[in-house]
Amino acid sequence: xxxxxxxxxxxxxxxxxxxxxxxxxxxxxxxxxxxxxxxxxxxxxxxxxxxxxxxxxxxxxxxxxxxxxxxxxxxxxxxxxxxxxxxxxxxxxxxxxxxxxxxxxxxxxxxxxxxxxxxxxxxxxxxxxxxxxxxxxxxxxxxxxxxxxxxxxxxxxxxxxxxxxxxxxxxxxxxxxxxxxxxxxxxxxxxxxxxxxxxxxxxxxxxxxxxxxxxxxxxxxxxxxxxxxxxxxxxxxxxxxxxxxxxxxxxxxxxxxxxxxxxxxxxxxxxxxxxxxxxxxxxxxxxxxxxxxxxxxxxxxxxxxxxx
Ligand code: SF4
Numbered sequence: 001x002x003x004x005x006x007x008x009x010x011x012x013x014x015x016x017x018x019x020x021x022x023x024x025x026x027x028x029x030x031x032x033x034x035x036x037x038x039x040x041x042x043x044x045x046x047x048x049x050x051x052x053x054x055x056x057x058x059x060x061x062x063x064x065x066x067x068x069x070x071x072x073x074x075x076x077x078x079x080x081x082x083x084x085x086x087x088x089x090x091x092x093x094x095x096x097x098x099x100x101x102x103x104x105x106x107x108x109x110x111x112x113x114x115x116x117x118x119x120x121x122x123x124x125x126x127x128x129x130x131x132x133x134x135x136x137x138x139x140x141x142x143x144x145x146x147x148x149x150x151x152x153x154x155x156x157x158x159x160x161x162x163x164x165x166x167x168x169x170x171x172x173x174x175x176x177x178x179x180x181x182x183x184x185x186x187x188x189x190x191x192x193x194x195x196x197x198x199x200x201x202x203x204x205x206x207x208x209x210x211x212x213x214x215x216x217x218x219x220x221x222x223x224x225x226x227x228x229x230x231x232x233x234x235x236x237x238x239x240x241x242x243x244x245x246x247x248x249x250x251x252x253x254x255x256x257x258x259x260x261x262x263x264x265x266x267x268x269x270x271x272x273x274x275x276x277x278x279x280x281x282x283x284x285x286x287x288x289x290x291x292x293x294x295x296x297x298x299x300x301x302x303x304x305x306x307x308x
Pocket of ligand 1: 020021022023024026027030031032033059086087088089125
């Protein structure tokens with residue numbers, strides 16, 4: 001678990017679940033999968049989660065519930081933005097309801113016990129499971145009971161969390177879906193729309209194609225969008241115009257916009273020097289310069305929008 005995260009839109013990651021399986025084109029170069037099958041392979045939180053193949057390690061659908069890390073957010077006394085399960089998918093089909101109840105109970109305990117509570121960012125590609133869990137009218141009762149149990153187990157008897165009923169949906173939990181292209185956006189947007197949440201957001205990363213999100217964004221139900229190009233060894237190029245179009249759609253709808261990174265590739269007009277080129281159907285060209293050189297500006301500036 002990372003006490004401090006390098007991800008631009010969060011402070012810390014809380015990896016209480018690790019493990020996943022590939023579900024979507026955006027998963028192709030999953031960083032967490034590679035890490036779990038190489039450098040972290042023998043760490044107790046990653047053991048047995050991947051299978052070696054000729055193409056490298058691949059998630060095998062085994063998941064780990066990392067109990068020693070469950071209480072970590074409650075030990076961080078100052079408010080943080082916490083990205084939940086950066087090395088897996090919280091709503092993977094193999095996650096039992098009991099794990100979800102424990103995660104939501106810890107987030108609920110942070111809300112009722114901290115003066116200035118942490119904010120938790122939960123992001124999934126399994127939008128149907130997200131909707132089913134939060135849409136179940138029983139969930140709030142199970143989570144409330146779990147808060148009582150965990151308050152005693154993790155914090156000790158008689159503390160404020162023990163008898164507190166949480167506001168629901170939890171005000172300090174942001175729920176998001178990850179959509180890398182138009183088909184994935186069309187598949188997932190209605191589930192997020194229909195999920196009760198204080199804040200709803202999108203991660204358009206790695207952005208692999210143009211996305212028309214105007215209609216849904218204009219409903220006022222969505223609050224934040226993160227956009228970024230892919231990084232890593234075989235990163236697919238992002239057309240800066242796709243990011244620009246999403247920014248403009250967000251601005252028109254009053255949705256906060258965060259531009260995370262260009263990825264490995266950047267518009268040829270923004271860099272000098274050599275490197276492989278890619279030209280998109282619209283005639284725009286990008287050059288591979290590496291993540292650092294590609295940077296995180298769009299039209300000459302950074303975009304660090306966050307929900308109010
Ligand atoms: S859903 Fe996320 S963690 Fe799972 S394989 Fe895809 S990119 Fe990796």
